[in-house]
Amino acid sequence: xxxxxxxxxxxxxxxxxxxxxxxxxxxxxxxxxxxxxxxxxxxxxxxxxxxxxxxxxxxxxxxxxxxxxxxxxxxxxxxxxxxxxxxxxxxxxxxxxxxxxxxxxxxxxxxxxxxx
Amino acid sequence: xxxxxxxxxxxxxxxxxxxxxxxxxxxxxxxxxxxxxxxxxxxxxxxxxxxxxxxxxxxxxxxxxxxxxxxxxxxxxxxxxxxxxxxxxxxxxxxxxxxxxxxxxxxxxxxxxxx
Numbered sequence: 001x002x003x004x005x006x007x008x009x010x011x012x013x014x015x016x017x018x019x020x021x022x023x024x025x026x027x028x029x030x031x032x033x034x035x036x037x038x039x040x041x042x043x044x045x046x047x048x049x050x051x052x053x054x055x056x057x058x059x060x061x062x063x064x065x066x067x068x069x070x071x072x073x074x075x076x077x078x079x080x081x082x083x084x085x086x087x088x089x090x091x092x093x094x095x096x097x098x099x100x101x102x103x104x105x106x107x108x109x110x111x112x113x114x115x116x
Numbered sequence: 117x118x119x120x121x122x123x124x125x126x127x128x129x130x131x132x133x134x135x136x137x138x139x140x141x142x143x144x145x146x147x148x149x150x151x152x153x154x155x156x157x158x159x160x161x162x163x164x165x166x167x168x169x170x171x172x173x174x175x176x177x178x179x180x181x182x183x184x185x186x187x188x189x190x191x192x193x194x195x196x197x198x199x200x201x202x203x204x205x206x207x208x209x210x211x212x213x214x215x216x217x218x219x220x221x222x223x224x225x226x227x228x229x230x231x
Contacts, residue, residue, distance in 0.1 A: 004159070040124065042204050042221025043160065056218055091159050105219070107159030 002026065004108030006092050012114045018080040021111045025073065025094030031055075033105060034067055034077050035091040043091055049075065050098065079113075087115045119143050122205055122222030131231045135192040139205035139222045142186065146207040146220075149181050151190045154202045154224065163203075164190065195229045202226045 005024040013019050025032050031050050035043035046065065048055040051072040060067070064083070069075040079086055089110040095103045122139045129135055137151075147168055152160035164179040166172050166188075172179045178191040188207070192199055202224040 040223065042120075042122075042206070042223050043219075044221070045218040048218065059218075093159070104162055104165065107161065109157070109159050112157075 004092055004094055004106055006090075006108040006111055008111055009109065010112050010114075012116065013082055014116050015084055016081040018078065019082055019113060020079075021077045021090050021092075021113075023075045023077070023092030023108060025075070025092070026106055029094035029096055029106075030072075031095045031098040031103070032069055032075050033093040033095075034075070035093065035107075037089045037091055037110070039088070046077070048098070055098065082113075082115045084115050087113055089113070120205065120207060120220050120222045123225055124223050126226040126228060128228045128230065129195055131195060131197060131229055133195050133229070135195050135199070135227060135229075137190040137192075137203050137205075137225050137227070139188050139207075140186055141188070141207060141220075143207075143209065143220075144183075144186070145209035148208045149179070149188050150206045150219070151177075151179055152204040152206060152221075154204060156201075160204055195227075197229050197231045200228050 007022050033048050034046045036046050037043040046060045047057040047067045049069040052069050067077045089112050091110045092108045093105040095105045120141045149166045151164040153163050154160040166179050166181050169181045169183045176193045180189045204224040205222040206219045208219045
C-alpha cells in the first residue's frame with residue numbers, strides 16, 4: 001500500500017513570498033490533515049478535511065494560510081505572504097474516517113520550509 | 117500550563133536497556149492516547165494506541181495510561197540502536213462525529229540507543 005505522498009520535500013523562500021505544498025493521501029482515505037511542526041515541537045493541527053469539506057480549521061492563520069481539497073483526494077496548502085515564523089515542517093496525514101473510534105492517522109514525510 | 121508536557125531529553129541508553137518515556141497532561145477529557153515514533157526527516161508513525169486507562173503490550177513496547185494521575189508512559193524493553201528516534205505522545209478527547217477534537221501532541225523525547 002502506497003503511503004502519503006508530499007511535495008516538494010524542501011523549499012526555501014524569502015519572507016513575503018508565496019509557497020504551496022501538495023499532498024496525495026492514501027487511496028480510499030476520507031480524512032486528510034495538515035500539521036505544522038516547528039523544530040523541537042510536536043505537530044500542531046492546521047486543518048482537517050473530511051472528503052472535500054472542512055471539519056476543523058480553528059488553528060489555521062486564515063489571513064495568510066489557505067488549503068483546499070477540491071475533489072476529496074489531493075490537497076494543497078498555501079502560505080501567502082510567508083513570515084519568518086512559518087519556517088517549519090508541514091506534515092500531511094490521512095486516515096480512513098475520523099469518526100471511527102480506532103481511526104489511525106498515517107503521516108507523509110513532510111515538506112521542510114525555510115523562510116529567509 | 118501546556119495541555120501536554122513531555123521532557124524533550126535527549127535520552128541516551130546502551131543497547132539492551134529498558135527505556136521509560138512519559139507525558140503528563142492537564143485536560144481530563146482526553147480519552148485516546150497514542151505514541152508515535154519519528155525518525156529524522158520522516159513523518160511520525162503510530163506505535164501504540166490506548167483507549168482510557170490501563171496497559172497495552174505489543175512486542176517490546178508497553179503503553180500505560182493512568183487517568184487518575186493524568187500520566188502516560190511508554191516502555192521499551194531490550195532497546196536496539198534502531199529504536200533511536202524521537203517519541204511523541206499524542207492524545208485526544210475525540211468522540212464520534214464531534215468536530216474540533218484534534219490530536220494534541222507533546223514536544224517529543226529524543227532517544228539514542230548506543231551499541
